[in-house]
Amino acid sequence: MIVAEPKPVEEIKKMLDGYDKVLMVGCGTCTTVCLTGGEREVDLMATAVRLMHKVEGKDIQIGQQTILRQCDWEYIDELQNVEDYQAIVSFACGAGIQGLARRFTNIPVMPGVNTNFIGFNEEYGLYSEQCKACGECILDKTGGICPVARCAKGLLNGPCGGTNNGKCEISSDKDCAWVLIYNQLEGQGKLDQFKQILAPKDYGKAGNIRMLDLRK
Amino acid sequence: MGFKEDIQSGKFVVTAEVGPPKGTDITRMIHHIKALKGKVAALNVTDNQSAVMRVCTLAIAKVLMDLDVEPIYQMTCRDRNRLGLQSDLLGAAVLGIKNVLALTGDHTTLGDHKDAKPVFDIESVQLLQVINGLNEGRDMAGLELQGKTDFFAGAIVTPEANPLEPQFAKFEKKVEAGAKFFQTQAVYDMKKFHNFMERASKYNVPILAGVLLLKSAGMAKFLNKFVAGISVPDELIQELANAEKPLQKGIEIAGRQIAELKDVCAGVHVMAIGAEDKVPDILAAAGL
Ligand code: SF4
Ligand code: SF4
Numbered sequence: 260m261i262v263a264e265p266k267p268v269e270e271i272k273k274m275l276d277g278y279d280k281v282l283m284v285g286c287g288t289c290t291t292v293c294l295t296g297g298e299r300e301v302d303l304m305a306t307a308v309r310l311m312h313k314v315e316g317k318d319i320q321i322g323q324q325t326i327l328r329q330c331d332w333e334y335i336d337e338l339q340n341v342e343d344y345q346a347i348v349s350f351a352c353g354a355g356i357q358g359l360a361r362r363f364t365n366i367p368v369m370p371g372v373n374t375n376f377i378g379f380n381e382e383y384g385l386y387s388e389q390c391k392a393c394g395e396c397i398l399d400k401t402g403g404i405c406p407v408a409r410c411a412k413g414l415l416n417g418p419c420g421g422t423n424n425g426k427c428e429i430s431s432d433k434d435c436a437w438v439l440i441y442n443q444l445e446g447q448g449k450l451d452q453f454k455q456i457l458a459p460k461d462y463g464k465a466g467n468i469r470m471l472d473l474r475k
Numbered sequence: 476m477g478f479k480e481d482i483q484s485g486k487f488v489v490t491a492e493v494g495p496p497k498g499t500d501i502t503r504m505i506h507h508i509k510a511l512k513g514k515v516a517a518l519n520v521t522d523n524q525s526a527v528m529r530v531c532t533l534a535i536a537k538v539l540m541d542l543d544v545e546p547i548y549q550m551t552c553r554d555r556n557r558l559g560l561q562s563d564l565l566g567a568a569v570l571g572i573k574n575v576l577a578l579t580g581d582h583t584t585l586g587d588h589k590d591a592k593p594v595f596d597i598e599s600v601q602l603l604q605v606i607n608g609l610n611e612g613r614d615m616a617g618l619e620l621q622g623k624t625d626f627f628a629g630a631i632v633t634p635e636a637n638p639l640e641p642q643f644a645k646f647e648k649k650v651e652a653g654a655k656f657f658q659t660q661a662v663y664d665m666k667k668f669h670n671f672m673e674r675a676s677k678y679n680v681p682i683l684a685g686v687l688l689l690k691s692a693g694m695a696k697f698l699n700k701f702v703a704g705i706s707v708p709d710e711l712i713q714e715l716a717n718a719e720k721p722l723q724k725g726i727e728i729a730g731r732q733i734a735e736l737k738d739v740c741a742g743v744h745v746m747a748i749g750a751e752d753k754v755p756d757i758l759a760a761a762g763l
Contacts, residue, residue, distance in 0.1 A: 289567050331588065373625050411582050412553075416600040419579045420633045420660060422702035439643040451610030456604070456652060459557065459597045459615070 261289040261352040262378040262386040263296060264377060265286050268307045271348060274369040275308065279318055282344040283371065284359060285325030286351035293386055296350025296372050299326040302369065304350075329355025342366075376408075394464040400452055402443030407460070409436035415457040417441075476515035478545050478629040479573055482501070482656055482678055482681045488742030489733075489763065490658065490683060491549060491754050493539075495530035501538065507751035508542055514755050517545040517574060519744070526586025533563060536572050545666040547629070548572045551580025554696045556596040557605070557615050564609055568624040576629045576658065577649075600645070603628055603652035603673035628639075630654035632682075633704035634671035643674065649676045658744040660704045663711065665735060672739055681741035682747060686732050688757065689725040690714040726753055730760025739747035 275281055283301045290296030305321040316361040321397075322344060335358055341347070347363060348357040350371040360368040376388035391408045393457040405416060407413045409431045418437035421428025425438045428468035444453050482488050491511055496504055496666040511518060518539060522532045536546040548558065548567050567575065575693040597605065605615055612623035630649040636642035646657075657675075662668045662684045671711050675682060687705070689695050695707040711728060718724035747754050 283576065405623075406671065411584075412579060412595040412598065414595070414598045416598060416648050418636075419598075420631060420636070420639045420642075421581065421585075421703045422642070424637050428703055429584050437641055438638060441638075441644070445640075450644070454647065456600055456648055459601050462596065 260292055260377065260380070260386075261354075261374060262293045262376050263352050263372040263374045265291050265300065265304070266373055268304060268311070271304060271369070271371060272308050274309050275319070275346060275348070278345040280320045280322075280344050281346045281348060282322040282324065282341060283348045284329065284338065284350060285323070286329045286349075286355050287325055287327040289352055290355075290372060291325075292380065293378075294384060298323075301325060301350055301371075304348075329358045330441050331358070333357065365380055392465070392467070393460060395461060397457065399409075400455070401459065402440045402447065402449070402452075404436055404440045404443055406436045406440060409434075409439075415460070417453070479638075479655075481516045483743060485741075487737055487763075488516045488681075489514070489684060489745065489758060490517050490519060490742065491745045491747065491751060492514045492521060492547075493535070493751060494521050494524055495532065495535040497527065497529045499530070501530070501535075504535070505538070505542070508539060508544055508753040511754055512542065512702065514546050514758060515745075516742075517547045519549055519576060521546040522578070522580070522651075524581075526553065526581045526583050528586070528588055531568060533570065533572075536567065537570050538746050540571060545574070546572060547574040547576050548574045549578060550602065551578045552595055552598050553580030553583060553593055554601055556594050560597070560602065561605065561609065561614055564606065564624065564626070565620075566591070568609075568626065573625070574608055574627045574629065574630065575723045577606060577630060577654070577729045581673070590594070599630060600648045603630060603649060603654055608655040627655055628653055629656040629658060631659065632675075633660040634662055634668050634684075634723045635660070635706055636704045639671070643671075646675065648679070650680055652678060656680060656741075657682045659683065659685040661685045661746065662699075662707070662732070662736070663707050668736075669739065672732045678759055683744040684736045684740050685744040686729050686743050686745050687738070688729050688745070688750055688753065689715055689746075690750065691721040722750070722753070726756050732763075733757065733761035733763065 265449050283305050284297050285298050285301035301323050305323050327335050328334045341363055347366055347368045348371040353374040377390040378386040379389050381382050381387055388408050393407050411427050422435040426434040429434045444450050491508055493504055520532045520535045537550050539546040577599050578597040583591045606626050606628045609624040612620050632646045635641055692712050695712045699707055700706045715721050715724050738744055745754050
């Protein structure tokens with residue numbers, strides 16, 4: 260899923276300076292699962308912003324709606340009375356935020372979260388990056404462990420000189436992906452795969468304005 | 476005779492390194508280069524070492540050549556994409572640089588511009604292949620060059636890496652990718668190094684063992700704590716701690732290590748980190 264982190268309430272309040280009727284929109288899929296932008300988080304954020312306004316003696320009206328997905332016209336269409344608001348804060352990932360900005364072009368849409376990565380739900384509240392969406396998956400060659408996303412340098416041919424007791428040179432609490440890959444392939448009796456030199460990636464694929472067209 | 480000829484003749488080869496300064500004042504560096512001139516086969520010129528921004532390697536390599544000292548041009552993949560790397564390599568060839576050391580490079584977050592975008596478009600193994608391609612007259616896109624390069628390409632290896640196996644497999648890949656010589660990370664554990672050499676020697680690539688000048692017990696402890704792949708044994712730390720003049724002791728230790736390494740590998744790469752003018756003393760202590 261897409262993992263995002265909440266933006267600080269002060270930052271959101273600042274974005275809303277000058278508006279007194281805003282809509283906060285939660286997303287029921289990825290950002291709900293990562294505890295950042297679901298119905299509950301929208302409620303907490305709306306309450307906090309209301310309180311801060313109250314302390315300053317200002318008035319703000321905040322509407323709250325959460326739809327199943329903001330990256331899909333079908334669900335965006337379920338939003339109600341959006342035109343009544345001066346601004347929207349979206350708690351979806353970057354794709355969802357832009358979905359609202361594309362639908363409601365005359366209303367400013369603000370990001371309620373920072374979108375971070377494509378990740379795995381390690382345990383409640385803990386997520387790890389697993390994929391950089393490089394567009395040419397090589398997991399078949401690396402023991403099912405992605406060096407593009409999980410090696411700090413995205414190396415393709417083994418560990419750098421900084422690998423230390425299985426940890427990455429950037430931090431002793433991060434695993435070195437290349438030691439993980441080596442151990443995995445060794446366990447599978449597939450070390451010959453480790454020895455094959457992988458060619459540079461085709462960043463021409465990842466660097467373009469990407470679209471996928473499966474319509475026939 | 477140059478570095479390549481020396482190494483291929485089977486002579487015991489000594490290299491050292493200079494770090495380009497941060498800023499345009501190169502007087503101290505020139506002093507170091509002059510102290511090393513004639514004492515070493517070639518001098519490595521580091522490339523934004525430790526991800527700290529400094530004078531570019533190409534300019535300093537040219538300064539070395541103007542002083543009649545042969546450079547080993549270090550090239551990391553951290554700061555330039557494949558266009559930048561290849562065009563700098565062509566530039567190096569035009570300037571007459573012959574030796575290139577292909578490195579991946581330390582991560583940007585370890586340096587002094589932690590917010591920089593790290594590049595790593597390609598990495599050390601692939602860079603070696605690129606250099607070989609340029610030597611054969613074509614670039615990474617497969618296009619023909621007007622005039623090819625003739626680089627002597629090398630790489631690095633960490634014989635005391637933990638775990639060693641993945642590192643060794645990468646060493647094999649570097650040989651396959653065209654590394655013609657290796658310089659190693661600092662070697663302290665002679666037993667480990669012997670074992671490494673036993674396995675590495677079958678690839679028939681000259682290996683220069685890294686010797687790092689220990690200036691104090693504090694420095695040794697720092698290396699153990701913060702630098703991956705270096706483990707200074709306790710005895711050496713004690714020796715330095717007990718010494719009245721630790722730097723002198725460090726020079727003696729480095730000399731002793733070189734003497735020990737003389738029969739084990741093709742040469743040594745001496746890293747004096749800011750005390751390059753002491754390299755001649757180290758070599759004298761080694762009896763070279
Ligand atoms: S190689 Fe890694 S980044 Fe690329 S698609 Fe596969 S998992 Fe994602
Ligand atoms: S230590 Fe391992 S994970 Fe970290 S950059 Fe080096 S190879 Fe990649």
